[in-house]
Amino acid sequence: xxxxxxxxxxxxxxxxxxxxxxxxxxxxxxxxxxxxxxxxxxxxxxxxxxxxxxxxxxxxxxxxxxxxxxxxxxxxxxxxxxxxxxxxxxxxxxxxxxxxxxxxxxxxxxxxxxxxxxxxxxxxxxxxxxxxxxxxxxxxxxxxxxxxxxxxxxxxxxxxxxxxxxxxxxxxxxxxxxxxxxxxxxxxxxxxxxxxxxxxxxxxxxxxxxxxxxxxxxxxxxxxxxxxxxxxxxxxxxxxxxxxxxxxxxxxxxxxxxx
Amino acid sequence: xxxxxxxxxxxxxxxxxxxxxxxxxxxxxxxxxxxxxxxxxxxxxxxxxxxxxxxxxxxxxxxxxxxxxxxxxxxxxxxxxxxxxxxxxxxxxxxxxxxxxxxxxxxxxxxxxxxxxxxxxxxxxxxxxxxxxxxxxxxxxxxxxxxxxxxxxxxxxxxxxxxxxxxxxxxxxxxxxxxxxxxxxxxxxxxxxxxxxxxxxxxxxxxxxxxxxxxxxxxxxxxxxxxxxxxxxxxxxxxxxxxxxxxxxxxxxxxxxxxxxxxxxxxxxxxxxxxxxxxxxxxxxxxxxxxxxxxxxxxxxxxxxxxxxxxxxxxxxxxxxxxxxxxxxxxxxxx
Numbered sequence: 001x002x003x004x005x006x007x008x009x010x011x012x013x014x015x016x017x018x019x020x021x022x023x024x025x026x027x028x029x030x031x032x033x034x035x036x037x038x039x040x041x042x043x044x045x046x047x048x049x050x051x052x053x054x055x056x057x058x059x060x061x062x063x064x065x066x067x068x069x070x071x072x073x074x075x076x077x078x079x080x081x082x083x084x085x086x087x088x089x090x091x092x093x094x095x096x097x098x099x100x101x102x103x104x105x106x107x108x109x110x111x112x113x114x115x116x117x118x119x120x121x122x123x124x125x126x127x128x129x130x131x132x133x134x135x136x137x138x139x140x141x142x143x144x145x146x147x148x149x150x151x152x153x154x155x156x157x158x159x160x161x162x163x164x165x166x167x168x169x170x171x172x173x174x175x176x177x178x179x180x181x182x183x184x185x186x187x188x189x190x191x192x193x194x195x196x197x198x199x200x201x202x203x204x205x206x207x208x209x210x211x212x213x214x215x216x217x218x219x220x221x222x223x224x225x226x227x228x229x230x231x232x233x234x235x236x237x238x239x240x241x242x243x244x245x246x247x248x249x250x251x252x253x254x255x256x257x258x259x
Numbered sequence: 260x261x262x263x264x265x266x267x268x269x270x271x272x273x274x275x276x277x278x279x280x281x282x283x284x285x286x287x288x289x290x291x292x293x294x295x296x297x298x299x300x301x302x303x304x305x306x307x308x309x310x311x312x313x314x315x316x317x318x319x320x321x322x323x324x325x326x327x328x329x330x331x332x333x334x335x336x337x338x339x340x341x342x343x344x345x346x347x348x349x350x351x352x353x354x355x356x357x358x359x360x361x362x363x364x365x366x367x368x369x370x371x372x373x374x375x376x377x378x379x380x381x382x383x384x385x386x387x388x389x390x391x392x393x394x395x396x397x398x399x400x401x402x403x404x405x406x407x408x409x410x411x412x413x414x415x416x417x418x419x420x421x422x423x424x425x426x427x428x429x430x431x432x433x434x435x436x437x438x439x440x441x442x443x444x445x446x447x448x449x450x451x452x453x454x455x456x457x458x459x460x461x462x463x464x465x466x467x468x469x470x471x472x473x474x475x476x477x478x479x480x481x482x483x484x485x486x487x488x489x490x491x492x493x494x495x496x497x498x499x500x501x502x503x504x505x506x507x508x509x510x511x512x513x514x515x516x517x518x519x520x521x522x523x524x525x526x527x528x529x530x531x532x533x534x535x536x537x538x539x540x541x542x543x544x545x546x547x548x549x550x551x552x553x554x555x556x557x558x559x560x561x562x563x564x565x566x567x568x569x570x571x572x573x574x575x576x577x578x579x580x581x582x583x584x585x586x587x588x589x590x591x592x593x594x
Contacts, residue, residue: 015419015477017476018419018422018423018476021422021425021426024426064514066517067515067516091414092414092415092417110422111421111422111425
């Protein structure tokens, strides 16, 4: 490692004392290996904002944080062009620790020992990137945001703003009141993750229940080219109308908001 | 400690407690009803038998309750055996009094010995019942302590606090000392014998120590308002009631928020009762954990042990806020 570029470390923790402590410890580690502090953030959103510009090789990521927990932050930052290695930190979280053990994910227990930190950092460049399906498994509930990579930056879409999700070939289109995003995820998995928030109106479409203004009779040609003269969903905020497939006609009755 | 426990198990009930009085009333009337049923099962004569029996039993019962409630403190100061003897003596005295009054004014009949025997039997049943009840609840006291300990020391809190102290060591050793002292006192209280009522000032001090530690971790995000003006300084509270509730408030109300949140603690005397209200911001969708039942159940149990039916705890989740309300009797410190 001699002469190598110093390892750039970012600290993400909502508690100031915890960040101070890590800064001290990183100072100690710097005496033994070339490293520098790339940045600090007190919540996940800020961390995702800073990450593209601060070129961190490693993030020390607290799990329990308000608004967006560490697991979700890790999910979003995988969308970066060159995602940093992730080392989770936690004071106590029996559930997550078990999952980390199972999947050989690196973590540090607070209070963190300097030897342990040094050890984790010296292996950091070799840490295998986190696999999305593993994070899916560890996560206890659905994400609070969806995310897309836009010109190297991570754009977060609050779940509450999503009107509908539509599968198109390899992608899922995310529609909000303002615009559309392309998501590289599977519609079936999204449906499972956000159970209860969306309703499936068609093989290729999930609509946010809150976004449904009502239903109306429409003779439209749906994606399969079958004209069924069935129902269409009318949405709040946007003028697009979405066809309800024959198989999903029952939801019209369940919602009962016929226009 | 074991001697202490035994002493606790066999003690006369607190006759000044409404719950205890109600239990006595129900048991005695239950026995009367059973006795009446033995005599007849036809509805009409049964009513007559019941009325006749009531006329004999109720005056004795009500007068006994009055006397017991009046002498409650004296009785509890006696040894257990002495208390039993005194209780039996009081009952026989009351029966004799009522018997002669009845004889004089209503010419009611029957041998006095029969009433004596009935009274002794019923009182014996009550003594047996309260003895068993005391024994049944006594392990609960010890267990409550253990549970309290487990419910209270959230590993999350312990490790984060230690971490916070470590962060102070290099830059602000004095503050670190102070936090460690607070932490030590908090744990001493947690592990102490929490069976006796304690002065409320002590409870407040403990709560403040706890909040100091959390303040260090959470900084600006944690705001606390105390509304305890005019609360009587001699009031006694069951120990370790405030702190676990505050810990819940921090864990579920403050930690999941990015923006600052306010915890309000209000203590108020309302006549012969005390009302404790704890309020914190709360958004269900922010809360990833639902572990506050244990602490609440534990506190409910301990309130029942101290005050039986005279104390209550309830929680109210309103729009954006969560409130715990406790009502308990106002018990004064003995001067």
